[in-house]
Amino acid sequence: MSINFSTSIAGRFFPTPIFTASGCAGSGKELSQFFPLTSLGAIVTKSIMIKPRSGRATPRMAETPSGMLNSIGLQGPGIDLFLENDIPWLRDQGARIIVSIAGESVEDYAVLARRLRNVPGISALEVNISCPNVENRGQVFACDPTTASDAISAVRRNIGGELPIIAKLSPDVTDIVSIAKSVVDAGADGLALINTLLGMVIDTNSMLPKLSQKTGGLSGPAVRPVAVRAIYQVRAALPEVPIVGMGGVSSGRDAFELVLAGANAVSIGTATFGDPLAAMSITRELEEIVEARGFSNFSDAVGYAHRTEQA
């Protein structure tokens, strides 16, 4: 292979455009048994909150046609243990790290940004304002331009000038472009599109919702057309803003579809649950496709579906 397969997000360099998706790779320890984390463009860690969090009761998962619902509820160790254990370990691996943060209030995001601003070895911050597994829909900051903007502003004010901010948005909105514009105006350097869609499965034997908390986030190939649409719309409206695309990518062909829509990098989520080596095979396949389509630079393929010539 001789193409330039690297990408950049808000001035940060990544040797390949394939990342893990937040919440689908933990902090990398488990996947490192299957491949070296340096083979990833970046590992995006599971969204971390200020305090340890138990997450939701089980059942937390239901498989659906070409997808799954999850209702984990942001289980995690909290920022103190994360900084003590996970970040040093990831640095030792030589991994490029994007830390994902989640909060219950605007102040939470500010606190997390302050905790992370001087931590060495981090490439960017993903600000998850779109986790659907919260008690109150009002807590999904990304569902409203004002709350979305408030959360991102809080991070922007507290992060200092160095670390790029990537805002992770929900597709469960009427107009994702207006949300995207509001977070970019508030200081986001890039966008992560898309988080899961809110869904429900009812068990027809018990005749009750299958998940303990009734609803969960839908992911997997079933949501890929939603991701392609969201990325395409936002790329068209904000041509200069880098996008980390995700949503049901399980092959190089799928990743290429998101790239054509406008993604500068592609995160692998649910596919890792079915195959811990998915990110590796997708990396190989994407590079082959990009080259086979005649691109010598990966970046030239980004948003290529937006050109006006007829296919």
Add this chain to the structure above:
Amino acid sequence: MINSKAASIKAELISNKKAGSYNHMVFSVGELAAHCKPGNFVAIKVGGPTSAMVLRRAFAIYRASMRSDGMGLLELVVAPYGNGSKWLASQEAGSVIDVIAPLGTSFGIPVEPVNALLVGGGYGSAPLFALAETLKQRGCRVDMVLGASTAAKIYAPLEGKRSVNSLTITTDDGSAGTMGRVSDVLSQLIQENEVDVIYSCGPMAMLQAITEISTAHDVVHQCSVEESMACGIGVCMTCVLPVQGDDGVVRMTRTCVEGPVMDGNKVLWSTSREIPDGVWGK
């Protein structure tokens, strides 16, 4: 932490035979077989390359062995209930199957000979026969209780029975053995055989009932839990149970990496479908 021997391989299906309500399936897995211990499980991709089933299916290892010609064999007992296990059970010898093995924790084997009681529910008996052999080799007394709803769902192959001192069968409908549940016969067996440790595998309600009895008799209880999983390798956080750690703190604990074999007395069974008060991070 994930089983340090876990690897992703393509395994050839060597044979697939009906055994009552189940399928006994043998795979060629090379040297991985040497690393599989009783209690470990495997995660198998199902449905073929264009399948709409995106998640692997987890199966307890029935037995694993290295043959003298260097071939490593992995055996499973598959209950074809759902679409994924039905697909697997329909595969013919010669098929190549995507397998991750070995995963999870294994049953702890005592250093000194003890009196062991092995309790299996339905196809939960699968990992117990290899365990029985291992315990026998260590000089343990091994008694076994198998329970199921009906006789056809008792999995007890002839070669497995050789490793046990006694086998008690219970069925809900009385079509084989004693009518009732495994828990109905446990107290008597514990007393008669002076049982030191119970090993169990089966539905969660059965494991909870066994824990109550083992606690009452002050017997160690190692159980293999069955919580639905998405990834099987510790990244998705789906398969958690409230479990008390060595430090006394109860955490929502991943049964795919901290289990499936767990200390039954440390699992908060009665609140396993909740986030109990006092859990770390609640």
